[in-house]
Amino acid sequence: MTSAEAQQRLDELRAEIARHDELYHRQAKPEISDFDYDRLKRELADLEAAWPALGGDNSPSRAVGDDRTAGFKTYRHRERMMSLDNTYSAEELREFHDRLTRDLERDGLEFVVEPKIDGLAVSLTFAKGKLVRAVTRGNGVEGDDITANALTIRSLPRELKRGPDAPVPDVIEIRGEIYLTTAEFQRINRQREEEGEPVYANPRNLAAGTIKQLDAREVGQRKLEIVLYGRGYLEPVAALPETQTQFHGWVKAWGLPTVEKFWTVQGADAVLGAVQELGKLRESFAYATDGAVVKLDAVALQRRAGSTSKSPRWAMAYKFAPDRAETKLLNITVQVGRTGVLTPVAELDPVVLAGTTVARATLHNRDEIARKDIRVGDFVFVEKAGEVIPAVIGVNPARRTPACVPYVFPERCPVCGTAVVQIEGEVALRCPNLECPVQVRRRVQHFASKACLDIEGLGEAMVDVLVEKGWVRTLSDIYRLRRDELLTLGKSVEKSTDNLLAAIEASKRAELWRFINGLGIPHVGAAAAKDLARKFRGLEALATAQRDDFIQNKESVIGGIGETMADAILTFFAESRNRNVIDELVRAGVDPIVPAAGSALAGKTFVLTGTLPTLTRDDATARIEAAGGKVSGSVSKKTSYVVAGEEAGSKLEKAQTLGVPVINEAELLTMLG
Ligand SMILES: NC(=O)c1ccc[n+]([C@@H]2O[C@H](COP(=O)([O-])OP(=O)(O)OC[C@H]3O[C@@H](n4cnc5c(N)ncnc54)[C@H](O)[C@@H]3O)[C@@H](O)[C@H]2O)c1
Ligand SMILES: [Zn+2]
Structure with missing residues (x-):
């Protein structure tokens, strides 16, 4: 390789890796597997080592992937949050051990082997034992302040337990990982699938996408979890633990969720033994793990080993390679979701992967198939790591026969035959026909479901x-169904038909938010529908809303409705057929219940806690009562909202345990109109 060739490959790799970093860390939508990403990273590191003269101060090999996103305040970590060097090779793990033995001039080093949790890194600050802040890793120096969202995690205590076994420092940053359990991941994906929305490929992406939502109430609807294992800044320094093993004991004594298991071992063989054991046990853990983290146990030695610009020299991640198998692609089918999105699915010759039989795998979208040139009849590689949905990662070109012709993505909806369209800025293709039977079915099912018209x-x-x-x-x-037609459905359906027609008739007077939720506007769930109902007070008003009804000076006007949702709503009603749906509903006699003006908070009970930025307690109480709400002194399951200000106390905690929504003054003022 000449210097010019090396430079060209370096440029390519740096650009490609930067693109994947953006997709993964900021958007939580990776296009390639971690394994393939790590391979690109390795190639870059090797090239940079071979060509040290070819610069690279801005190389992604020197920096921590950046997750900071718009809409969050940033916060500077008191001590940097680092990444980890990683390897897939046992041999390199040994080298890591040997290097430290040499550098520290010491035999018999002790190491801790921990699960590497595949979640989202977070730093919690506890001051005088109280949880004051949760921040993402960001660029390692500063991250996004996600305190409000982290407070929705029910298993996260607000205060460290004090006891004889673990001193509580004046200030400490405790590091860990926010994750979703497998069960919760599957629940959410099932729901998304039913709604015709693309599913998340793995729990990590879903957790990352969830924690970056701007509406803490939406975050609260997904059950995030947390596990803590690391230490950042700490004050006073005399309170440092002696070992990582001891620190794990403290985390537990403080009452925080800890890793399910870790090993304290001596020597390279024992490290590898522990890694192997973890490899077997990890399937039984509540969280997805993508490897083991091996750390020098003694804190004094960690400090001597030091760190590079990006990662500590005293720790190394050993990653488990995903299970991969080769099998024949029998067919590609295309499914249509509620919003018309076409999703290609690979029908495979069944193959066993990571302990389960896989017969179908996602192909994501048309562009993915084209990029990988996947053809029916090909032998393809299928990959599955832990809880990740099996995916086709590529084809084996050596086994391609001339009979395999390039796949042509359908230009027409496989259900109704309408020509498909691609919405600007989206990769997905959609069937634009709102009367497409699959879409109609899914839409009507959603409209009639419990969460909507019930x-x-x-x-x-x-x-x-x-x-x-x-x-x-x-x-x-639905509102024009005829009794005589329904009666043709079978014998003795008279009673059920009359019940059905009565239920349909009664639904005309349902609460407005139920109709809004029932329209199936992408991104708009029940919580947002309620906000919209309070603000617009009618279907027509919502349908004719303008952008500045939602967003002014880049700020959200309606608490809980951010830019993504505003765009989704405007796009939805820009479609004339969607506007017609509203007219038709009204013509069919739909007349939603709107809370009368001046009683915007009718039937709602509020509890105030802490100091609000502008309103006194009396002011806040008077305004809530004027709007028809009630103010109560204590939190119970019946409390509608807890309004929390600075230094909120036990009431806030109680609200969180009971799952009562917590709002701030600004959100209260929005509700008051
Ligand atoms: N697929 C893609 O396109 C893509 C793109 C970028 C990054 N990635 C993946 O993201 C990772 C790179 O990001 P990274 O810098 O966060 O590195 P990393 O995930 O390899 O390692 C560092 C992180 O591990 C986490 N961690 C989990 N358990 C831990 C434990 N017990 N002790 C210490 N840390 C623990 C910490 O959050 C820490 O920030 C790689 O795994 C890479 O494969 C994938
Ligand atoms: Zn169709």
Whole structure:
């Protein structure tokens, strides 16, 4: 390789890695597997080592991947948050051990082997034992302040337990990982699938995407968890633990969630033994792990070993390679979701991967298939790591036969035949036909479901029948169902038909937010629907809203409705057919209940705690009561909201344990209108 060639490859690699860093850390939407990413990183490191003259001060090999995103205040860590050097090779793990033995001139070094939790790094600051702040890693120097979102984590204590076994320092940054359990990951993905939204590829991406939502109430609807294992800044320095093993004991004594298991061992063989044991045990852990972290146990030795610009020299991540198998791609099918998104799915010759039989795998979208040139009849590599959804990562070109022709993505919806479209800025292709039977079915099912109009008797099976018969093509058709037609559905359906028609009739007077939720606007869930109902007080007003009804000077006007949601709402109603749905619903007699003006808070109970920035307690109470709400002194399950200010105390804690929504003064003022 000439110097010019090396330079060219370096430039390519640096650009490519920077792009994947952005996708992974900031957008939580990686395009390639960690394994492939780590390979690119390794190639870069090797090239940089071979060509030290070819610069690279700004190289991604020198920096920590940056997760900072718009909408959050940033906060400077008192001590930097680092990344870890990683390897997939046992041999290199040995070299790490031998290097430290040499550098520290000491035999029989002790190491701690911990699970490497595949979540999102977070730093918690406790001052005088109280949790005051949660911050993401960011660029290592400063991160996003996600305190409000972290407070939705029920297993996170607000205060460190004091006891004889663990001194509570004046100030300490405790590092750990925010994650989603496998069960919660699957629950959310199932729901997304039902709603025709793309599913998340793994729990890590979903956790990362969740913690960066701007509405803490939306975050609270996904059950995030946390585990703590590391230490940042600490004051006074005399309170430093002697070993990492001791620190784990403290974390536990303070009452914080700790890693499920760790090993304290001596020598390279024992380290590898522990890593192997972890490899077997990790399937039983509540969180996804992508490897082991091996750390020098003695804190004094850690300090002697020091760190590079990016990672400590006293620790190393050993990553487990994902399970990979080769199998034949029998077919590609295309599914249509509620919002019309077309998702290609690989139908595979069944193969065993990471302990389960895999017969289908996601192909993401048209661009992915084209980029990897995946063809029906190819032998493909399928990969699955832990809880990750199996994915086709590429083809084996050596086994391609001439009969395999390039895959042509359907230009028409496989269900209704309408020409598909691509919305600007999206990779997905959609069937734009709002009357497409699959979409109609999913939309009507959503509209009638418990979270929306809650129409009894209009379950998924019934909706299927109505759509199949052609009686329901749009939401408003529900309100035009004919008794005589329904009676043709079978014998002795008279009673159930009358019940169904009565339930449908009653739903015309449901609360406004239920209709808003029922429209199926992307990104708009129940919490947002309630905010929108309070603000717009009618379907037509919402349908004709302008951008500045949502966002002014880049600031959100309606608490809880950020830019993504505002755009989704405007795009939705820019489609004339969606606006027609509103007109038709109104014409069909739909007349949602809107809380009367001046009683915006009717039936709601508030509890105030802490000092609010501008309102006194009496002011706040008077304004809540004027709007028809009640103010109570203690938090219970019946409390609608806790309004928390500076130095909020036990009431805030109680609200969090009971799952009562917590709002700040600004959100209260928005509710008051
Ligand atoms: N697929 C992609 O496109 C893509 C892009 C960028 C990064 N990545 C992946 O992200 C990672 C790189 O990011 P990184 O800098 O966070 O490195 P890393 O994840 O390899 O290691 C550092 C992180 O490990 C975490 N960690 C988990 N358990 C730990 C424990 N017990 N002790 C200490 N730390 C622990 C910490 O949050 C720490 O920040 C790599 O795994 C890489 O594969 C993937
Ligand atoms: Zn269609």
